Amino acid sequence: MKTIALYSIKGGVGKTASAVNLAYLSSLTAPPTLICDLDPQGASSFYFRIVADKKYSSKKFLKGNKKIYNNIKGTDFDNLDLLPADFSYRNLDLELQEEKKPQKKLKSNIQELNTEYPYIFFDCPPNLTLLSESVFAASDVILVPLIPTTLSLRTFGQLLEFFKENKLDTGKIRGFFTMFERRKAMHRQIVEEYGGKKRFLSQIIPYNSEVEKMGIYRAPLNAVRPHAPAALAYKMLWEELMHEIA
Amino acid sequence: MITHLVPVVFSISEVFDIERITENPDISFSFEAQPQKKEPLHLYDTFDWRAWNKNTAIILSRNQLNLIDIDNGKKVSSVGFRRTPQSFFPEEIPDDKTRSSLQAFSKPRAFLRYGTVSTLSQSMRVLDRNMKTVATIEIRSILPSFAQEQEQKRFITLTPVKGFHKEFEKLTRHILTTPSYAEKSTYRNFFIALLDAISCEPGINASKAPVKLHPDNTILDSARELLLSTLAVIHANETWIPKNIDTEFLHDYRVAIRRTRSILARLQGILPPEELLTYKQAFRELGRRTNDLRDQDVYLLEADRFRELLPPAMRNSLNLFFTDLRNRHKKELRSFSRHIASEKHKRFLQEWESFLRSDPPSDPDRTPEARRITSDVAVASIRKAWKKVLRHGRTTSPEATDTELHALRLDCKKLRYLLEFYSSLFPRKTLRQVVRQLKNLQDNLGLFVDLSVQQDYLTTYLSSLERGEEVLPLAASIGGLVTALHHKREAVRKEFHHRFEKFDRTETETMFNELFKPYRQP
Structure with missing residues (x-):
């Protein structure tokens, strides 16, 4: 089992779109795939039209394995399952503090899913909290979408700094550029500077209004518009990532 | 830990009306029907029904080769397959899971297409308030072939989606309680209906199983039972040998002949001496006719091993030998196929069968041992x-x-x-x-x-x-x-x-x- 987190301190950089599309691609190449929506806003759950059961909550999530397993839902796509987020996830951080080893919690909670899913994706909320630390420990790869702006790069630097200070494995971190617009000089300049660097994937996701329409389609872009420029880019990104993981 | 997504199958009668289910105001789901389409289902199994014997249906449809658990209708594995060949071997399948399942049924044997069933299929998605699919319904009519004048058989399969079990149970209850002429059935019934449509009776060739003898019966009766069972193997294989699908048909055929001869060799004083001699000779002759063919099969099967016995530089010159062998094999197979299709041969097997089935006159002089x-x-x-x-x-x-x-x-x-x-x-x-x-x-x-x-x-x-x-x-x-x-x-x-x-x-x-x-x- 490989676990991949879509993570960024900053919001609105394309975490959910990336998680949904990459998980969909993974379900085609290495079925079945699970996507865990960890964001109380529940955007990826929304994309798949899935609402958590009324009885499901952050408390059940923290109980782990069996409780998690029973709440996994099949999406409308073969071999792609989702663990929906619940609004109570906003309390996850507080609740994690009461646990004995909060950083290791997520890792042990999903252990039993090991045999069933070759790939698990985490769609993370945008902040740097105890939950994020738990995600860092549970993930084999931490994918960080970045809009080619100075502000995005700054948060990427902050993340690396945090890893170093806490003696975490920075080798897990991979940045990649999203919402790239060729007509913008700064985008071009940043991509050129960081494109081939260590800890960066070379594939870039272009700005594509089709990505925003995912909220209307309520399905992965790669499933409904596989030839859209962004969909093609996600496909290349997934291949690059698979190559690196394998 | 894996929760099985087991579909529920219903059989429905001619007067079934889906709208009674979909338009019932008591149900909180909506139904999205896909257009009805003709869908041929190709049924595969080995010659001796090994998949069937392990409760597995092998069905090729919509360019997917599916292995389905006959007991519960759950898909065991599925792989893209863009052809509908007469037969295929497990090693042709690229997907690891499907290949190893097929190999577990049979490594050397080909999977044969027993027939193709024309069906009409209509799928429907069952949606909740968020327009999320919570289950799928498939209504499938098995179209009778022209030869048969039977009524069309129809089934509904309700397939759950993971995590929507409550909805699934509700739907199952709904279908059963709505007066729509649907009755709970099983996937096995559905699969048997498919086999019926192509007039196939599974397990008919699986005569390798040992004959159950009774120790106190006369040896004459037991011998006849044994000989009839090897005759069934001879018959079954004769259909397939000319098709040149795999070498096991000929192999089984030869084993059956050798067994027949071996039993006959032990029937002195049990069968009348003249008949015994005639049939002994006839089966020896039949076996002899297959000798060259089997030899050629063996060399062609061993081709790789033969090559490896030689240093690499000398391997290619063997190609001529194998081409030669293949040509001879082709000729030989044609000639042998002609023989088994001949009136003379057919008459011989018929006579043999009626000889085995008729009670020979009890003659203590000619058959003194028959009653032991x-x-x-x-x-x-x-x-x-x-x-x-x-x-x-x-x-x-x-x-x-x-x-x-x-x-x-x-x-x-x-x-x-x-x-x-x-x-x-x-x-x-x-x-x-x-x-x-x-x-x-x-x-x-x-x-x-x-x-x-x-x-x-x-x-x-x-x-x-x-x-x-x-x-x-x-x-x-x-x-x-x-x-x-x-x-x-x-x-x-x-x-x-x-x-x-x-x-x-x-x-x-x-x-x-x-x-x-x-x-x-x-």
Whole structure:
């Protein structure tokens, strides 16, 4: 089992779109795939039209394995399952503090899913909290979408700094550029500077209004518009990532 | 930990109306119907129904090869498959999971297309308030073929989506309680309806199972039962041999003939002598007709191993030999197929069958042994054959000559067949131990004889080559092959005495006596 987190301190950089599309691609190449929506806003759950059961909550999530397993839902796509987020996830951080080893919690909670899913994706909320630390420990790869702006790069630097200070494995971190617009000089300049660097994937996701329409389609872009420029880019990104993981 | 997504199958009658289900105001789901389409389902299994025997349906449809658990209708595996071949082998399947499942049913055998069922299929998605699919419904009508005048069979399959179990249960209840003429059925019923549509009866060829004999029946009755069962194998394989799908058909066919002959050899005084002689000769002749074909099959199967026996530089020149072999095989197969299709051959098998089925006049002069009871004959003939193996084995010279080993191999084979014929009379566990002991010896002898036959064949082939420079590389390769086979054979020969000693032990004797124990005279 490989676990991949879509993570960024900053919001609105394309975490959910990336998680949904990459998980969909993974379900085609290495079925079945699970996507865990960890964001109380529940955007990826929304994309798949899935609402958590009324009885499901952050408390059940923290109980782990069996409780998690029973709440996994099949999406409308073969071999792609989702663990929906619940609004109570906003309390996850507080609740994690009461646990004995909060950083290791997520890792042990999903252990039993090991045999069933070759790939698990985490769609993370945008902040740097105890939950994020738990995600860092549970993930084999931490994918960080970045809009080619100075502000995005700054948060990427902050993340690396945090890893170093806490003696975490920075080798897990991979940045990649999203919402790239060729007509913008700064985008071009940043991509050129960081494109081939260590800890960066070379594939870039272009700005594509089709990505925003995912909220209307309520399905992965790669499933409904596989030839859209962004969909093609996600496909290349997934291949690059698979190559690196394998 | 895996929760099974087990579909529920309903059978529905002609008057079934889906709208009663979808337009019932009591249900909080909406239904999104996909257009109805014609969908042919291609059904595959091995010749001897190995997948069916392991409760698995193999269905190719919509370019997907699906393995489905017949007990619950759950898809075991699925792989893209863009053809609808007459037959395929497991190793052609790229997907690991599907391939290994198929190989677990049968490694050497081809999967054959038993038939294609035309169906009409209409899918429907069941949606909740968020327009999320919570289950799928499929209404499938099996279209009768023109020959049949039966009513159209129709089934509904309700397939759950993970995590929506409550909705699924609600839907199942809904379908059952709505007066829509739907009745709960099973996937097995659906699959049997598919087989019915192509007039297939599964398991019909699976006659390899040992015949169950009764120890107190007369040997005449038991022998007839055994011969009828081998005849069924002969019949079943004759349909497939001409199609040249896999070599196992011919192999099974030959085994059935050899068994028939081996039983006949033991029926002196049990069947009338004239008939016995006629049929013995006829089956020997039938077996002989397949000899060349089987040899060619074996060489073609062993092609890779033959190549590997030679140094790489000499391998390519063997291609000529194999091409030649393939051409001969083609010719031979055509000729043999003509034979089994001939009136003469068909009449022969018919006569044989009616001979077996009719009661011969009881004539104590011509058939004095016919009324002996089966267990007596079984024990006596097994004991005799076993002693013969021991006698011949013990007198084999230290050099173990070709003649000695050839003869001993036949003795062992006879003993083995007897053990198989009468297997239903003996305790399973002891029998298995005895057979294991014998098999160990047989493997050695079998390999020895195979290597001898191969050498002879190649030597004959070599002398049949026309002289000329262009055949030199081929001749050199064949020569190399003969040498390599010779070395292997000598190694096998050296091993013989050791193997025989392992068979000729008190332990084996105890096992045989244990085998006969239930029938020991007081």
